[in-house]
Amino acid sequence: MAIAILLAFVIGYGLIAFEHPLKIDKAATALITGIICWLLLVYGLDQMPAFWATVPGEHIKPDPDFISHALFEHLGSISEILFFLLGAMAIVELVDAHDGFRVITDRITTENRIKLLWIISWISFFLSAVLDNMTTAIIMCAMLRRMIRDKNDLWWMGGFVIIAANAGGAWSPIGDVTTIMLWIGGQVTSWNIIHSTFLASLASLGIPLLLASYFLRKRKPGSEDLLMDEFGTIARTTPFEQKLLFVLGCLSLLSVPVFKTVTHLPPYMGVLLSLGILWIVTEIMHRNKEVDHKRGLTVSYILKQIDTTSILFFLGILLAVGALETSGHLQLLAEALNHHVGNIYAVNSMIGLLSAIVDNVPLVAASMGMYDLSFYPPDHDFWELLAYCAGTGGSILIIGSAAGVASMGILKIDFLWYLKRISIYALIGYFSGIAVYYLQHHLF
Numbered sequence: 171m172a173i174a175i176l177l178a179f180v181i182g183y184g185l186i187a188f189e190h191p192l193k194i195d196k197a198a199t200a201l202i203t204g205i206i207c208w209l210l211l212v213y214g215l216d217q218m219p220a221f222w223a224t225v226p227g228e229h230i231k232p233d234p235d236f237i238s239h240a241l242f243e244h245l246g247s248i249s250e251i252l253f254f255l256l257g258a259m260a261i262v263e264l265v266d267a268h269d270g271f272r273v274i275t276d277r278i279t280t281e282n283r284i285k286l287l288w289i290i291s292w293i294s295f296f297l298s299a300v301l302d303n304m305t306t307a308i309i310m311c312a313m314l315r316r317m318i319r320d321k322n323d324l325w326w327m328g329g330f331v332i333i334a335a336n337a338g339g340a341w342s343p344i345g346d347v348t349t350i351m352l353w354i355g356g357q358v359t360s361w362n363i364i365h366s367t368f369l370a371s372l373a374s375l376g377i378p379l380l381l382a383s384y385f386l387r388k389r390k391p392g393s394e395d396l397l398m399d400e401f402g403t404i405a406r407t408t409p410f411e412q413k414l415l416f417v418l419g420c421l422s423l424l425s426v427p428v429f430k431t432v433t434h435l436p437p438y439m440g441v442l443l444s445l446g447i448l449w450i451v452t453e454i455m456h457r458n459k460e461v462d463h464k465r466g467l468t469v470s471y472i473l474k475q476i477d478t479t480s481i482l483f484f485l486g487i488l489l490a491v492g493a494l495e496t497s498g499h500l501q502l503l504a505e506a507l508n509h510h511v512g513n514i515y516a517v518n519s520m521i522g523l524l525s526a527i528v529d530n531v532p533l534v535a536a537s538m539g540m541y542d543l544s545f546y547p548p549d550h551d552f553w554e555l556l557a558y559c560a561g562t563g564g565s566i567l568i569i570g571s572a573a574g575v576a577s578m579g580i581l582k583i584d585f586l587w588y589l590k591r592i593s594i595y596a597l598i599g600y601f602s603g604i605a606v607y608y609l610q611h612h613l614f
Contacts, residue, residue: 175210175497178203179490183527186487186569187585196585197479200486207493212237237496244492250436251488252481255576257441258305261419262312263472264448268407270416271313283323284383290314290327291334295375298338298573299345302437303561305423306335307573311580328581329592330382333565333599334375335573340561341371344427347572348534348560355538357546357553366554369610374562374603378595407467411455418448445469480579487569491528500533518555519604522563526570530560555607562603565596 182203189196265271280286290310298306310331318324339345343353343360352358407415422444429440449469456464465471494500503524507517521533537556546552564571568578568588577583 174214175207175493176499178206178210179494182206182490187589190584190586195479197483197486200483200490202486204486204489204493207490208237208241211493211497240496241492244489244496248485248488248492250438251572252485254436254438254441255304255308255481255484255572256476257438257445258308258423259476259576259580260445260469260472261422261441261448262308263475264452264469265415265419266312266316267467267472268415268452269412270419271316272412273416275313275317278317283326284386287327287330287382287386288379291330291375291379294331294334295338295371298335299342301423301427302344303335303339303346304572304576305426306338307331307576308580309423310335311577315581324581325583325587326382326386326591328577328583329568329588330379330595332568332571332574332577333378333592333596336562336565336571337371337375337599337603339573340374340558341367344430346557346561348530349557351534351538352553352557356543356548357538357550358557359549362549363554363557366549366611367558367607370558370603370607371562373606374558374599376599377602378599381598382595414455415448415452418451422448477579480575483579484572484575487575494528500528514552514555515604515608518552518559519601521556522559522600523566525560525563526566530564530571534560551611555604558603558607559600562596562600566593566600568592 182199185192185194185199185203186196189199278286278289280289294306294310297309301309311328314324314327314331318327336346340349341364343349343358343363349358349363353360353363423441425444426437426440429435429443430437433439452468456467507520511517511520521530521537525533534556541552564574568574568583568585574588578585578588
């Protein structure tokens with residue numbers, strides 16, 4: 171039965187990858203995959219490997235309520251991500267509906283694809299260190315959608331937003347959920363993780379940008395003009411309303427890390443609070459306007475336009491990964507890497523590659539559970555490299571990170587298109603960062 175769960179996950183993953191050729195929505199496939207993995211876990215509970223044993227070599231069947239408790243726990247952590255995604259997407263869409271991004275996009279006038287790629291990528295890199303990679307991807311993709319006319323150019327920019335957001339989140343203690351886990355757990359400290367992984371993260375974006383710039387010079391443009399002639403249709407908001415929503419939207423998202431630090435509540439609580447405040451502000455702002463004029467500018471309308479299929483897709487994927495974690499597959503995998511590989515560079519490199527396929531959170535959690543701080547003390551190379559690898563490895567496949575899933579939902583980037591055109595850049599950047607980390611810590 172353990173093999174059946176793995177097989178179901180692999181088949182489901184394959185169907186997701188070939189969504190467009192098969193013409194089957196990835197959200198439906200992800201949901202079915204997630205549920206089937208849990209069904210196989212329920213009916214094969216007594217056949218799980220020695221992971222269930224409390225004494226080495228002894229096979230003990232878990233309590234019948236174990237699955238219910240495990241599913242409840244996973245749904246709790248999944249819900250945190252989904253509500254955060256829902257709230258952040260709603261805030262960004264609300265700013266977009268008010269043409270708030272004109273504050274930035276009107277100042278980006280370059281028609282040079284390479285120059286624009288560099289501008290967008292570095293903005294995403296540093297923004298994700300302050301916010302987080304998923305929120306940054308949502309903001310940048312919403313802006314790109316209103317700026318670029320050609321789909322191929324749009325997907326190129328979106329692909330590098332994913333690489334940049336994950337790279338930027340890896341060197342900041344609040345930029346990625348796995349780095350936050352290591353920071354809160356005491357494995358890394360704030361200044362040290364910045365000092366130790368910044369150059370590696372810089373290389374993981376800089377090298378792909380240099381390579382892409384070289385090859386894009388030879389590529390025939392997808393259209394005569396890169397940017398749209400106009401920013402959407404006739405504006406229904408005043409310049410004051412555009413600037414106000416842009417400032418409030420940015421402050422709302424920037425305040426989430428502060429809210430978390432001060433209150434110790436999950437980030438989604440801060441996002442939902444910000445959404446509620448913006449809801450009241452927009453209701454007051456448009457209360458005296460005609461119904462037809464304010465339609466599309468209210469939160470109630472925005473929530474109806476949110477891409478719920480992307481959220482359901484994310485739910486299905488995380489359910490499937492949760493089943494793998496509950497069945498013990500990820501724990502056994504981490505232990506196998508430790509025993510058969512041993513070298514911290516090889517172990518962390520493989521964890522990063524695996525994070526492109528399964529969620530990096532359980533992989534990092536398993537690693538944290540395997541080694542206590544007496545084995546690898548705080549700020550040890552193992553923890554720093556784990557933060558980098560788990561944070562940037564997800565860029566190799568578009569569904570390997572929250573930033574990738576969010577970008578796929580907003581820009582409708584095809585899985586196979588990303589695999590053919592962006593994954594190689596992410597992979598080269600990933601190993602370039604590891605090499606830079608090694609040189610920084612062992613040769614200088």
